[in-house]
Amino acid sequence: MTRVVIVDDHAMFRAGVRAELAGAVEVVAEAEDVPTAVAAVREHQPDVVLLDVHLPGGGGVEVMRQVGATGTRFLALSVSDAAEDVIGTIRGGARGYVTKTITGPELVAAITRVADGDAVFSPRLAGFVLDAFAGSIEIAAVDEDLDRLTEREREVMRLIARGYAYKEVARELFISIKTVETHMSSVLRKLQLSSRHELTRWASDRRLL
Template sequence: MIQIIIVDDHAVVRSGLRLLLSEKVDMTVVGEASEGDEAIRLATSLRPHVVLMDLSMPHGKDGLTAAKELHQLLPDTAVLILTMHDDDEYLFRAIQAGASGYVLKSAPHEELVSAIRTVAEGNAYLYPTATKRLMSEYMERLQGGYSPDHYETLTAREKEILSLTAKGYANKEIAEQLFISVKTVETHKSNVMEKLGLRTRPDLIKYAVKKGLLNYE
């Protein structure tokens, strides 16, 4: 029997998920939480097979932070992200945080059930369009569509700004942290994007994940 904890800040969502999963003979919902800290306490006590985790929970610890802590505390418990965010930035951050899977709230019920079974068996699950995007990137790499990695051409300051930008800090926050002007941050960021052949912020996030530049301590 797959034991599951549901984590979402909307009670109606939790109720709907509990009803759906209770109909499956191989699943049981053993607990519910409305934010990350509560989820961690419950999971530590109940040690479920799967934690079904929302990302955006404004009234407590967010899903990414909770996922990372759960991955460290309970490595045998799979965290399956269930979110409305169809976005590469959130996807890659979830993977980096230690999530075993990522499913959209708009997905059919059958897909969610399949994803739960997949991660409970120790495997990874990504929703189909995300898998398609990752495979497309892989094929481009095989076909030589990616430029050589120029990370080592970055200055120490550019590497700092790359890491902080990928972690979600705004230009003003980076400037305050590094004691430099916002204009200087913008110049360094432009240089980073040009040197690495990146075009958008999601591209930068994906690059940082692949280089292992993100941590959530």
């Protein structure tokens, strides 16, 4: 059986994935953040790591960076389908990227294929990767701009650019409206933009919505 480590900061989600994989693969460990993920991979040396993109302690890319070159392959399993997350994770070393809308049998198949050395993507996400290599997404520019933003600022930026009101962003991220306003001001300043309209256009041009 393919040996798997599940990395996600939500215990209920990990339990659900483990149940879906039962009997098809061997789940040897679970982890909830970057340090526990790195420790689990080093200890168990699994065939595949199911890796959430956004984790406490630095994110999925940081897990791959700290683990370094091993025989373990990484398959991103994330709620995010944003271009910068997909491309950044693949650049960080993942062999595939699927979203959490995937079914249990599809996930088993994706794990098996990644373990065999294939690259696996949800259909829509494959287009991002192809576009990136074709040069129609300016990855260097995206990375440089996004590197100025903190993780929370990126979350606020994406929701605001999608048309969410401040109170909706606050509810979605479990923060106060005042905090949303503070993050938004910081985002506009760092990106040298002056309005929500400009932010939406900026994010749309970079396929971040």
